Amino acid sequence: MIPDLAQGSVAVAPALLNSILHGPNGSGRIVEVEAYREDDPASHSFRGVTPRTTVMFGPPGHLYVYLIYGMHHCANVVVGPEGSGQAVLIRAVEPVGVTRAMESARPKARRSVDLTNGPGKLCAALGIDRRHDGVDLLATTERSPVSLELRPSADPGEVVTDRRIGISVAMDVPWRWYLRGNEYVSTMRAKGA
DNA sequence: TGTGCGATTACG
DNA sequence: GTAATCGCACAC
Numbered sequence: 001m002i003p004d005l006a007q008g009s010v011a012v013a014p015a016l017l018n019s020i021l022h023g024p025n026g027s028g029r030i031v032e033v034e035a036y037r038e039d040d041p042a043s044h045s046f047r048g049v050t051p052r053t054t055v056m057f058g059p060p061g062h063l064y065v066y067l068i069y070g071m072h073h074c075a076n077v078v079v080g081p082e083g084s085g086q087a088v089l090i091r092a093v094e095p096v097g098v099t100r101a102m103e104s105a106r107p108k109a110r111r112s113v114d115l116t117n118g119p120g121k122l123c124a125a126l127g128i129d130r131r132h133d134g135v136d137l138l139a140t141t142e143r144s145p146v147s148l149e150l151r152p153s154a155d156p157g158e159v160v161t162d163r164r165i166g167i168s169v170a171m172d173v174p175w176r177w178y179l180r181g182n183e184y185v186s187t188m189r190a191k192g193a
Numbered sequence: 194t195g196t197g198c199g200a201t202t203a204c205g
Numbered sequence: 206g207t208a209a210t211c212g213c214a215c216a217c
Contacts, residue, residue: 034200042200052213070210072201089200108203120201130212166200 002150005060005079005138009035009086012079014159014177016088020149021075023126025101027149028093028116032178032185034164036076038085042167045085055134057085063146065123065133072120073129077137077148091119091165091176093126094184101127118186154179163190 003015013035021028036043044066045056055064056078064076064087080086093116095102102115102125109115109125116122123129128146137148157180164176165187178185 036200044200047214050214066200067210067212068199069201070199070212074200076200091200118201164200168199 001153003153005077006081007079008084009037009079009088010175012077013088013175014161015153016077016090017154017159017177017179019151020096021090021093021122021126022147022149023123023128024145025105025125025127026099027096028122028126029096029151030090030092031094031182032090032092033176034089034091035175036087036089037080040173041169042164042171043085043087045087049085053085056087057083058134061136061138061148063128063132063135063137065128065130067130068120073123074119075123075128075132075146089119090122092117092178092182092184092186093122094182095125113183117184160188165190 013033016030016033019030038045044053049057059082060079062078064078065073068074075090076087078087106115106125116125132146135144135146159177160180161174162176
């Protein structure tokens with residue numbers, strides 16, 4: 001089943017596992033995701049529309065990129081009906097062919113998994129940053145710097161459901177999903193589980 | 194205009 | 206365990 005980005009983030013997030021994210025430096029298969037939505041205290045959209053979250057409240061299929069801790073970028077796929085403030089955070093990808101550009105962008109990666117096994121790492125490796133905030137991931141007319149290749153969702157038996165990582169509120173909801181046993185997953189266990 | 198902090202990473 | 210580093214959200 002091909003993911004339907006107009007659905008809610010909690011439904012779309014696990015469905016995006018296996019889809020391919022293409023960036024300026026290379027491509028990666030999505031292996032770990034998290035869902036965020038407007039009625040969710042951990043979500044940037046919780047406070048409503050702000051300069052930062054404008055894209056999150058826009059139409060589905062666009063890229064929401066934000067800077068975290070003053071130095072790392074995180075990539076999200078906006079989903080749900082326009083105006084609903086929902087997104088899927090891409091937490092890890094498995095490279096689809098490692099390029100020189102990806103390796104150059106991740107000089108600290110000593111092991112191959114360190115190239116893309118985290119939300120900030122994958123953005124650096126693929127070359128995604130704030131300049132790409134708001135781009136249409138499904139644009140077909142023109143080669144976009146960042147795009148999403150929707151692929152059939154993973155079999156439910158291959159998907160592990162867990163709690164989200166790195167948040168200080170709404171830590172109880174199981175809105176993180178990853179491919180079972182995939183070595184590029186950032187953490188196999190939710191903190192505090 | 195000022196200020197505290199975060200959907201992280203890397204190193205000890 | 207904790208430093209790095211800055212745009213943003215919200216309080217004055």
